[in-house]
Amino acid sequence: MAGNSDPLSPRAKLAVTAGKAVAAASRAAGRGSGSVIGGRVALKLDPDLLARLAQNLDVVLVSATNGKTTTTRLIAEALGAAGPVVSNALGANMPAGITSALAGGSEARYGVIEVDEKYLAGVARDTDPKCIALLNLSRDQLDRAAETRMLAENWREGLAGSKAVIVANADDPLVVWAASSSPNVVWVAAGQMWKDDAWSCPSCGGVMQRPGEDWFCGECGFRRPTPSWALSGDHVLDPHGSAWPIHLQLPGRANKANAASSAAVAAVFGVPPQVALERMYQVQAVAGRYDVVQFMQRDLRLLLAKNPAGWLETFSLIDPPPTPVILSVNARGADGTDTSWLWDVDYTRLTGHPICVIGDRKLDLAVRLEVANQHFQVCADLDEAVRAAPPGRIEVIANYTAFQDLRRRVGN
Structure with missing residues (x-):
C-alpha cells in the first residue's frame, strides 16, 4: 500500500531501465511514444514487474467500452488533490503499456490506470487495486472481442470476492451483473444511451423490461440496483443527497456521466465531490479528443x-x-x-x-x-x-x- 517503500529488486530495476531505454530508442526513431515496446521488454526481463511497481501505490483501475481514457484522466485530476498521481494518460491500456506508465511514477502515491476490457481480471490480480470503476459494456472490435455477455462473465469471475471498492454504472445491466459478484459495490446512476447490447438478461437470458430509466428481468428478478450517486442534469448527487455542479470544458452528456463516476471514485479516497469536480474543470482535451x-x-x-x-x-x-x-x-x-x-x-x-x-x-x-x-x-x-x-x-x-x-x- 502507499507509504511502503520496499525498494525494487535488482532484477526489477534492470527491467525498468531496459524498458525506458527501448522506449526512448523507439521515440527517437519516430515510432510513437515507445511505451508499449518498452513495457514488453521490461515484462520479459521481470514477469512480476507490474505487481512490484503497483505494490507501493493506491491503485484505481478504469474499464469500459467507451469513456475509459477520459474518465481515467478525470480521476487522475481529482486524486491529484490528495497526492501525486501516475497514470497511463495516453491510453496504452494493456499490461505492457500499464507497466511502462507505472515505471515512470516512482514518487506517486496513486496509480490511476485505464485497462482494456479483456485484460481487467489479470491486471486486477497483479495490481491489488483499492478501487475499480466499471462504466459500460457494448459491442466493439467484433473480430477480436468476445460478445459482450462473455466479457461481462469474464469480469464477473475475475472480480468475484475482490477486496476493491467497485464503482459501477447501475444503468448498464451487463456492468451490474459483472459487478454483483463483488462484496463492496458503489452504484452510480450514470445513464445508458446505447441499449442494444442489453435487451436480454445477462443472468438468465430472459427479456429485459425497461420502463423509463428502470430495468429488470421479468423472469429471474435481476434488476437495477438503487444508486447512491447519480448524474442529474448538470449536477452530481452524492449519497447524502447533496447536489454538486459539474463544470467541464469537455462537451456532452457522456462526459458529465464520466465526471459523476469519477467523483464517486475520488470519494473512496477521501476527496470531497466539490474539490474533485473543481479539479476536473482543468481538463480541456484528452489525447487530442475534443480539441x-x-x-x-x-x-x-x-x-x-x-x-x-x-x-x-x-x-x-x-x-x-x-x-x-x-x-x-x-x-x-x-x-x-x-x-x-x-x-x-x-x-x-x-x-x-x-x-x-x-x-x-x-x-x-x-x-x-x-x-x-x-x-x-x-x-x-x-x-x-x-x-x-x-x-x-x-x-x-x-x-x-x-x-x-x-x-x-x-x-x-
Whole structure:
C-alpha cells in the first residue's frame, strides 16, 4: 500500500531501465511514444514487474467500452488533490503499456490506470487495486472481442470476492451483473444511451423490461440496483443527497456521466465531490479528443468514436445543421478489421449536415450512408474534404487509427 517503500529488486530495476531505454530508442526513431515496446521488454526481463511497481501505490483501475481514457484522466485530476498521481494518460491500456506508465511514477502515491476490457481480471490480480470503476459494456472490435455477455462473465469471475471498492454504472445491466459478484459495490446512476447490447438478461437470458430509466428481468428478478450517486442534469448527487455542479470544458452528456463516476471514485479516497469536480474543470482535451484546431482556414473539432455506442454519444454533441461533418473510418489492427458495426449506427441523426467521407474504409461507410438516405460525398483525404466545406466550424468524427492519422495531418 502507499507509504511502503520496499525498494525494487535488482532484477526489477534492470527491467525498468531496459524498458525506458527501448522506449526512448523507439521515440527517437519516430515510432510513437515507445511505451508499449518498452513495457514488453521490461515484462520479459521481470514477469512480476507490474505487481512490484503497483505494490507501493493506491491503485484505481478504469474499464469500459467507451469513456475509459477520459474518465481515467478525470480521476487522475481529482486524486491529484490528495497526492501525486501516475497514470497511463495516453491510453496504452494493456499490461505492457500499464507497466511502462507505472515505471515512470516512482514518487506517486496513486496509480490511476485505464485497462482494456479483456485484460481487467489479470491486471486486477497483479495490481491489488483499492478501487475499480466499471462504466459500460457494448459491442466493439467484433473480430477480436468476445460478445459482450462473455466479457461481462469474464469480469464477473475475475472480480468475484475482490477486496476493491467497485464503482459501477447501475444503468448498464451487463456492468451490474459483472459487478454483483463483488462484496463492496458503489452504484452510480450514470445513464445508458446505447441499449442494444442489453435487451436480454445477462443472468438468465430472459427479456429485459425497461420502463423509463428502470430495468429488470421479468423472469429471474435481476434488476437495477438503487444508486447512491447519480448524474442529474448538470449536477452530481452524492449519497447524502447533496447536489454538486459539474463544470467541464469537455462537451456532452457522456462526459458529465464520466465526471459523476469519477467523483464517486475520488470519494473512496477521501476527496470531497466539490474539490474533485473543481479539479476536473482543468481538463480541456484528452489525447487530442475534443480539441479544436485551425487547418486550412477552418476550425476542425476532432472527435473520436470507435463503436456504435460511441458514435451515438458523439452525434448528440455536434453543432446543429448545416455544420459540415467529416467521417473517417479505418479497419486496421487497433480498430478491429470487421466494419459490420457501421450498420448498427443510426446515421439519420446526421440529416441536414453536409457529410464528407474519408479513411481506408470510406466505401463501406458510403454504402451505409446511402442506405440511410444521407447526402454525402466521398473524398480522397482530409484536405479535399476540408476544401469542400465553407469557412468556419467542421465536426470531424473518426475511429481509432483514423483519429491518429488526422492528428498527424493537422499537426496535433
